[in-house]
Structures are given as structure tokens and as C-alpha cells.
Amino acid sequence: MILIEQGYLVLPTGVMQGTIAIENDTIVEVAPHIEAKPGDVRIDAKGRYVLPGGIDTHTHFEMTNAFATTADDFESGTKAAIMGGTTTIINFASPFEESLLEGLRRDKKRAEGRCSCDYKFHMEILNMNEQVAAEIPKVVEEGVASFKVYMAYSFSIDDRSIYEAIKAIAPTGALVAAHCENGAMIAAKVQEMRAEGDTEAKYHPLSKPDTIEAEAMHRFIRLGELADYPVHIVHVSSAAGLDVIEERRKNGAKVTCETCPQYLLLTDELYNQPDGKGLRYILSPPLRKQRDVEILQAAVERGVFQTLCTDHCNYTLAQKAQGLGDFTKTPGGLPGVEERMILMWDMFVHSGRIDPVEYMKLTSETPAKLYGLYPKKGTLQVGSDADIVILSPDVTECMTSDKTHSRSDYTPYEGMTVHGRIDDVFLRGHHVVQDRKLVEAYKGEFQQ
Ligand SMILES: [Zn+2]
Incomplete structure (x- = not known):
């Protein structure tokens, strides 16, 4: 048995000083005090927080599209995840030229044996027809709990297709998410900018202003209302988008949503940096104004968001530099x-803006509930997987790219000083990260 002793256990009901016992891959006891027996492995967690492993519900590892292939594959991406205290990721499976089932099976095969944290897949719906509708229940049977559609870019589908996708997904009970930006309006804006010769990074946020996000969010939520099924909005980036969500909720719409660290910390000022440095921060939706950042932070405090995830989708500096002379x-x-x-x-x-329990719910418990992983994941409960993080609250560290394990050669958070440090991580009872070192890689398994 492994005992994690006398830490501040972050439980759904509150923080309790106590001990967790692990047998094989499972939590077998949670109590103020557990007597150690000879042969038990004892870990002193006094003064440190003990949390259920993080769940990042939005990653793009090993993604290839017309532009580029992400710097992180399943190996490097999941190593970075586990080092940062995330024990489960949900990656996107894209069936580009295949059926949904083929796309899912291909990604399962690619990930197998190469992941250092547990994993699951969202299924992207890149076109909608009878064959896709027939396959939706089959991919759910094979472990998919969520689908995503795009309202912009080359893989977007039209409103009727989105409506029909929601109707087809509804009987399975799976989550339906959308990337909400108005694709046609982005194309119009980009064309206007090209005509003016406005091709530097600073024009990126102007090519997809908050109105473009808010309009698409409104349309997607309304499509959910028409289909009488809840919807989920990924990576909310703006105050305008948030207004739409709150307005529709007040009117009874069922909508969940997420935001990401970049929208809570970084602003569009970063696009003004010289020598192509602004290109490093290009993402969609773009970084917004300081006012948006503050409104989103306050919304986290008010409990508007269900999850905090990353949309981790990284490229090297050389890949980012492809946009010199044309940000698109x-x-x-x-x-x-x-x-x-x-x-x-x-x-x-x-x-002090939220308590450790609210934090635990945003980073682990609610993601587990939304994506069919609870109570196996997302909680420190007897019978749950022993996915556990030990965090030192009183250490300060400076974020630098050379400390990270992803294949990015930069971090957007370079030079920021943070309070707190992830020391140890357990994945299904395996003590995979010990004192900030990855000692057991590739223990990750697909989560049905
Ligand atoms: Zn994404």
C-alpha cells in the first residue's frame, strides 16, 4: 500500500488534512489518519496540497493540417502534461478523409503505448451526412463522449449541418461543442486587410474581432435551443462572447463553456512586438484587450465557466515565422x-480569488463529469483511480521555456513568476513523477 500522509486533501466538500491510501491503481481509503503497516510506502505531504489529477479537455497533439504539423506529438505532449500535474487529456480526433470510426481507430492506434498520461478523444465532425449520423452511436460505443464542430476555417460546416449533427448526437447523450467564430466574416476581414497591405501580426486580432466570436456563439446556442439539446462552447476569449452566453442562460438555454490561461493572462498588445515576435501569439480566437482579460477573470470567480483547459496546439518559432510578411x-x-x-x-x-475546492472542480472534477470520466477520474474518493497531484503552495518559480517538456522552443508565459509547484504525480497508483522528475513514462491508457 502507498500512503500519502497528512496533506491538505482537496475534497468536493472542502479541504481536510488527512491521508490517502492507494492499493494497486485505486484509492482505497481517505481519512484524517491511517495507521501505516510494515511494508507500506509512506509519502509525507504535510504542508502540501493533494489534488485529483488535472484533466485537460482540450489538446491538439500530433495534429496535421494544410499548414503544418504540431510540434508536440503524443509522446512529448503527454510528458509535458503529466509533469504539469495533468493525468488525463482529451485530444481531438479528426477524420479528414476517413469515416468517424476509421479516424477514431487511427488515433487510438497512434496514441497507444506512447502516452505518459491517460487519454480520450473528442470526435470532430467535418461534414454531416447519413453515414456520419449512422456512425455517431458507434464511436460513442468505442469510447467517444464528445463531438466538436467548427464554424470557421476549412473544416467548418454550415448551420443546417450543425443542427443535424446536434440532433444525431442527442440520443447518445454525448457533449456537442463548437469552435465559435463566423468564418465568412473572417474571410471578408482578411481580404480587406490584404487590399490595404495590412499583413503584420498586429492585424491578426483585427481580422477576427470579438463580434465575430459573439455572433457565432449566439448562433450555435440558438441551434442547440432549436434542437432542444445542451451545447458546449470551447475557448471563450472575449467579454462580448461571455455576454451572449450569460444572456442565453438567463433565457433558459443550456450551455456550458470553457476558457484557457492565454485568455486570462495575455493581451493583444503582444502582437505589436517587432521582428516577427508578435507571430508567436497567433491563435484563434485571438488574444483580446486588457478589459476582456479582467472580465474573464471575474467570470471565473463568479463560476460562469465549467472548465479551465488549454487548447494546447503548439508550433516552433520557425513554424510561427512562416507568417513573416503575411500573418495568415x-x-x-x-x-x-x-x-x-x-x-x-x-x-x-x-x-485568494477562488478556494482550492473551486479550483479542483474547474481543473478536474467538472471536466470528468462533462466527459464521462467521473467518478473514475476527477475526485479523491474510495474506488476512484489513484490519479493524484501533490502541490507545494509556498514555492515561487519563474516560468522559462527551458524548464518545459513540450517541444515548443518558447513559452507564452516566459519570465512570469508563479506561486506553487507540482512536486509529485500519481497515475493510477504509479508514482510517475517523483520530486519533479518523470520516472515512469508511457503508462497512459485510453479511457473508455
Ligand atoms: Zn482547439
């Missing part, structure tokens, strides 16, 4: 899977 040629996305847990702890718990 830069592949969009930022890293963050390793930084998320500690950035959010520092920003919200260390600062």
Missing part, C-alpha cells in the same frame, strides 16, 4: 498543457 500563413495555436495547473493555481488560489 502562421499556424495558429499556443502551448500550455504543462503550465495550466500551476498558472491557474497562482492566478486564482494563491491570490
Whole structure:
């Protein structure tokens, strides 16, 4: 048996000083005090927080599209995840030229044996027809609990297709999420900018202003209302978008949503940096104004969001530099899977804006509930998987790219000082990260 002794256990009911006992891959006891027996492995967690492993519900590892292939594959991405206290990721399976089932099976095969944290897949719906509708229940049977549609970019589908996708998914009970931006309006804006010769990074946020996000969110929520089924909005980036969500909720719409560290910490000022440095921050939706950042932070405090995830989708500096002279040629996305847990702890718990229980719900428990993983994941309960993080609250560290384990050669959070540090991580009872070192890789398993 392994005993994690006398830590501050972050339980759904509150923080309790106590001990957790692990047998094989499972939590077998949670109590104020557990007597150690000869042969037990004892870990002293006094003065440290003990949390259920983080769940990052939005990663793009090993993703290839017309532009580029992400710097992180399943190996490097999940190593970064586990080092940062995330024990389960949900990655996107894209069936580009295949059926849904083929796309899912291909990604399962690619990930197998190469992941250092547990994993699951969202299924992207890149077109909608009778064959896709017939396959939806089959991929659910094979472990998919969520679907995503895009309202912009080359893989977007039209409103009727989105409506029909929601109707087809509804009987399975799976989650339906959308990337909400008005694709046609982005194309119009980009064309206007090209005509003016406005091709530097600073024009990126102007090519997809908050109105473009808010309009698409409104349309997607309404499509959910028409289909009489709840919807989920990924990576909310703006105050305008947030207004739409809150307005529709007041009117009875069922909508859940997420945001990410980049929208809570960074602003569009970063696009003004010289020498192509602004290109590093290109992602969609873009970084917004300081006012948006503050409104989103306050919304986290008010409990508007269900999850804090990353949209980790990283490229190297060389890949980002493809957009020199034309920002639309830069592949969009930022890293963050390793930084998320500690950035959010520092920003919200260390600062006293939310308590450790709310933090645990945003980073682990509610994601587990939304994506069919609870109570196996997302909680320190008897019978749950022993996915456990031990966090030192009183250490300060400076974030630098050379400390991270992803294949990014930069971090958007370079030079930030954070309070708190992930020391140890257990994955289904395996003590995979010990004193900030990855001692057991590739223990990750697909989560049905
Ligand atoms: Zn994404």
C-alpha cells in the first residue's frame, strides 16, 4: 500500500488534512489518519496540497493540417502534461478523409503505448451526412463522449449541418461543442486587410474581432435551443462572447463553456512586438484587450465557466515565422498543457480569488463529469483511480521555456513568476513523477 500522509486533501466538500491510501491503481481509503503497516510506502505531504489529477479537455497533439504539423506529438505532449500535474487529456480526433470510426481507430492506434498520461478523444465532425449520423452511436460505443464542430476555417460546416449533427448526437447523450467564430466574416476581414497591405501580426486580432466570436456563439446556442439539446462552447476569449452566453442562460438555454490561461493572462498588445515576435501569439480566437482579460477573470470567480483547459496546439518559432510578411500563413495555436495547473493555481488560489475546492472542480472534477470520466477520474474518493497531484503552495518559480517538456522552443508565459509547484504525480497508483522528475513514462491508457 502507498500512503500519502497528512496533506491538505482537496475534497468536493472542502479541504481536510488527512491521508490517502492507494492499493494497486485505486484509492482505497481517505481519512484524517491511517495507521501505516510494515511494508507500506509512506509519502509525507504535510504542508502540501493533494489534488485529483488535472484533466485537460482540450489538446491538439500530433495534429496535421494544410499548414503544418504540431510540434508536440503524443509522446512529448503527454510528458509535458503529466509533469504539469495533468493525468488525463482529451485530444481531438479528426477524420479528414476517413469515416468517424476509421479516424477514431487511427488515433487510438497512434496514441497507444506512447502516452505518459491517460487519454480520450473528442470526435470532430467535418461534414454531416447519413453515414456520419449512422456512425455517431458507434464511436460513442468505442469510447467517444464528445463531438466538436467548427464554424470557421476549412473544416467548418454550415448551420443546417450543425443542427443535424446536434440532433444525431442527442440520443447518445454525448457533449456537442463548437469552435465559435463566423468564418465568412473572417474571410471578408482578411481580404480587406490584404487590399490595404495590412499583413503584420498586429492585424491578426483585427481580422477576427470579438463580434465575430459573439455572433457565432449566439448562433450555435440558438441551434442547440432549436434542437432542444445542451451545447458546449470551447475557448471563450472575449467579454462580448461571455455576454451572449450569460444572456442565453438567463433565457433558459443550456450551455456550458470553457476558457484557457492565454485568455486570462495575455493581451493583444503582444502582437505589436517587432521582428516577427508578435507571430508567436497567433491563435484563434485571438488574444483580446486588457478589459476582456479582467472580465474573464471575474467570470471565473463568479463560476460562469465549467472548465479551465488549454487548447494546447503548439508550433516552433520557425513554424510561427512562416507568417513573416503575411500573418495568415502562421499556424495558429499556443502551448500550455504543462503550465495550466500551476498558472491557474497562482492566478486564482494563491491570490485568494477562488478556494482550492473551486479550483479542483474547474481543473478536474467538472471536466470528468462533462466527459464521462467521473467518478473514475476527477475526485479523491474510495474506488476512484489513484490519479493524484501533490502541490507545494509556498514555492515561487519563474516560468522559462527551458524548464518545459513540450517541444515548443518558447513559452507564452516566459519570465512570469508563479506561486506553487507540482512536486509529485500519481497515475493510477504509479508514482510517475517523483520530486519533479518523470520516472515512469508511457503508462497512459485510453479511457473508455
Ligand atoms: Zn482547439
